[in-house]
Amino acid sequence: MTVGNMDSAELFDAGKKGRGLRATKELYAGDVVFSEPSFSAVVFDSLATQVCHSCFRHQDKLHRCAQCKFAHYCDRTCQTACWDEHKQECGAIKKMGKAPSENVRLAARVLWRIHKDTGIVSDSQLISVDQLEDHVADLPEESVKQLKKDVHTFLEYWSYGRKQHSVDDISQIFGIIKCNGFTLSDQRGLQAVGVGLFPNLCLVNHDCWPNCTVILNHGNQSALSSALHSQRRIELRAVRKIPEGEELTVSYVDFLSLSADRQKKLREHFHFECTCEHCSQHISDDLMTAAAESEGNKPSADKVREGTALTKECLQKIEKSRVEQDYNTVVKLCCECLEKQENVLADTNLYKLRVLSVASEVLSYLQSFSEAADYAQRMVQGYIKLYHPNNAQLGLAIMRAGVTHWHAGQIEEGHGMICKAYGILMVTHGPNHAITKDLESMRMQTELELKMFKQNEHVYHSMRDAALKVSSS
Structure with missing residues (x-):
């Protein structure tokens, strides 16, 4: 065009x-x-x-x-x-x-x-x-x-x-x-x-x-x-x-906020009241504030409020440590927070998603890819339930999660996520955008590695370990 x-x-x-x-x-x-x-x-x-x-x-x-x-x-x-x-x-x-x-x-x-x-x-x-x-x-x-x-x-x-x-x-x-x-x-x-x-x-x-x-x-x-x-x-x-x-x-705003918060932001910045279907009917608000559910049992409302308050407090400490570039403390705080959220907040809860996002990002930066991949996987599963299937932010999140799994040696999961992200970004960015071209190269590389993995897992991991030693030396 x-x-x-x-x-x-x-x-x-x-x-x-x-x-x-x-x-x-x-x-x-x-x-x-x-x-x-x-x-x-x-x-x-x-x-x-x-x-x-x-x-x-x-x-x-x-x-x-x-x-x-x-x-x-x-x-x-x-x-x-x-x-x-x-x-x-x-x-x-x-x-x-x-x-x-x-x-x-x-x-x-x-x-x-x-x-x-x-x-x-x-x-x-x-x-x-x-x-x-x-x-x-x-x-x-x-x-x-x-x-x-x-x-x-x-x-x-x-x-x-x-x-x-x-x-x-x-x-x-x-x-x-x-x-x-x-x-x-x-x-x-x-x-x-x-x-x-x-x-x-x-x-x-x-x-x-x-x-x-x-x-x-x-x-x-x-x-x-x-x-x-x-x-x-x-x-x-x-x-x-x-x-x-x-x-x-x-x-005009990221969808990952409660309808009332999106409306407030739109009112303050763009000076109009959003009356779209998702705001009027508060669609997905229940998922974004959801409590964990195990075998039909849910925690009490008081426990959910307590878990949310603790997470807000913890996120402030996490942000302070991030600004100070104290990444080991960031990881420690994230792990403690997620432990307290266990069986209290669902994986679609916005506060849990924020902690999962920080944890996967910082652990990737510290090259603890296996741990980062676990958190990224949980975060992506939450995003998939909340975002439009062709949302650019979803595509980018799945791409990053795929790369994390790839770096962790989890080639099957990594390749699957990279392919899924590629399908979304072909819609949102098109085939000629730099991000899509990067993703296409990754898709081809992980496809080759996956074939090697399926032929001989031992040889694949030996070659991968040797390549990692060379890159880190």
């Missing part, structure tokens, strides 16, 4: 939700509904020297812009491809003597782009940026204070002699970014690295159990000429069959 093609979606009046997009034809799981280049985007301040400001890939060695000494790029072609977006920013940073925060940089990039393109980049852009919701009037007091600080910094940053803007106009742009900014991840999808504005994506309304998902495709920067680079873009992808005329939806 070409970037910007909107043949599969159209704007419509979604009633109380305002504007929305709906399918103009029948769509199937994995179909790209539309793709859209960013109107403007910036790398987070904290990662400015680690992530390319053009393609948003995480790289070890980046080249710095010789003029502003702030922007960093993979190479000359990435820098040339980004120059049109960076040139005014470059002059403003030089004049100010330092780069302002990402919010101010993004607001300035948005306004420079509006001046250049009068707010509409192409015929496929369904709405101009200044028509997006800003909700400035709904901001709480603390957010208003921050907004005033950002506006003050913006006025200092905005180059002298250019078209001037009123405080209200600048405030509106900040409000639009706050409500509509889309977090951009690196090429492996493992870390949030920046934020961008995508006008057509902003028209897709929320549902906690959506029919679409959105991912960042970093494009292809391998060509020597920047003119031949494919743009970074978001892709809206169907996660199930969508009949013609059905509204297209994505989830």
